Amino acid sequence: MNSVFTKAIQILHMIERAGYEAYFVGGSVRDYLLKRDINDVDIASSATPEEIMQLFPKYVPVGLQHGTVMVLHENDSYEVTTFRTEEGYADFRRPSSVTFVRSLYEDLKRRDFTMNAIAMTREGEIIDPFHGEQSIHMKEIKTVGEASERFFEDALRMMRGVRFVSTLGFSLEQQTKEAIVEHASLLQHIAIERITIEFEKLLMGQHVQTAIQLLIDTKLVDFVPELAVYKKSLYTIHNDVYMVLPTKAERWALLFYTMGITDPAPILRKWKLSNKEIKKVKTFVQSVYELEKKDWDIYSLYMLGKDDAIAVERIRTVIHGESLDENIARVVTMYTSLPIATTSELEVNGKDVLKWIQRPGGPWIAELLHVIEREVLSGKLPNDKEKIREWVYTWDQK
Ligand code: ATP
Ligand code: MG
Secondary structure (H helix, E strand, C coil): CCHHHHHHHHHHHHHHHCCCCEEEECHHHHHHHCCCCCCCCEEEECCCHHHHHHHCCCEEEEEHHHCEEEEEECCEEEEEEECEEEEEECCCCCEEEEEECCCHHHHHHCCCEHHHCCEECCCCCEECCCCHHHHHHCCEECECCCHHHHHHHCCHHHHHHHHHHHHHCCEECHHHHHHHHHHHHHHHHCCHHHHHHHHHHHHHCCCHHHHHHHHHHCCHHHHCCCHHHHHHHHCCCCHHHHHCCCCHHHHHHHHHHHHCCCCCHHHHHHCCCCHHHHHHHHHHHHHHHHHHHCCCCHHHHHHHCHHHHHHHHHHHHHHHCCCHHHHHHHHHHHHHCCCCCCHHHCCCCHHHHHHHCCCCCCHHHHHHHHHHHHHHHCCCCCCCHHHHHHHHHHHHHC
């Protein structure tokens, strides 16, 4: 068994010793059967959240209303969720109430896809009432139970189905796909935050182009913010191209570039990304556009900083189908030859300047430091305290 599970076996054992059932479930079992890297181990148990909290001294009650307690054990954390069924689905969203049950079968039955509805005991025995292993073998994404019904209960599942196409390279089983085509519009009832999580996982998958194509074919794309208008350009980027870009921000930036959008901020605000993320994507997109007008220069490199400059160069390179290693090496060389890499490397600071020039403090200090920074960057002035002092003195005379 995988080492991630081996460590978690103790948790299962402890729950079982207290007289309850506990199993590995969900994505970790699926990925284990697929021999893929396992992210996080999810545990399902017949014990209620209160019972779990009594068993483990260290925990975080992350989602008690859904039955989830995060158990902290030997520097690792595990989400333990009580077996539950979901009831009272209103407005095609998640259920209004959950009922804790003592049956594993009921818990597996409420899960979205057969491949995600497999449980595993701590001995490695597979419990698979909905034939998820067969689906995994056939690389198919198939709902547990009747597809239309399951999408009516929670329309996000349609989006999840397509994102698994991207992350796993599976296909939608025929009836599951037909049900998505039929009910795509239900996605409009889903909170954008939940759609964003799935879309970003889709973006990070290995089969982005395939999945985006599917978003378009199933018309789900009409119910996510803004993308529908750009359909045609969206599937022009090949799966392999996305794969070169290791971060979410880079992949978003590539997407906006293909859509011909220079300022992605208004759209990303609709997707409810954080201001920090929006700023990063915007910087990437705009830098790529600027590089089409003129090559890297000292200032653009310095302003971006090394990591972002490399990221931008990666995006630019894949767009033009150039050699990545060569281009990155060139940018790194240019960056390394900058006289200073950050403001903190400047030999002088505001205090020095104040000492040298007899003037009350004010915004002029920052302005002067900025001029010094540019002089040093351009190589006109050495980054040497004494030399800078002389320069400041002459500047003051002017
Ligand atoms: P990943 O490896 O990307 O995390 P995952 O399958 O673990 O994939 P999660 O979103 O972490 O996906 O959900 C964990 C499990 O919870 C799923 O495997 C599935 O069994 C169940 N699940 C999650 N969302 C839903 C949903 N909307 N409807 C039904 N079951 C769901
Ligand atoms: Mg998961």
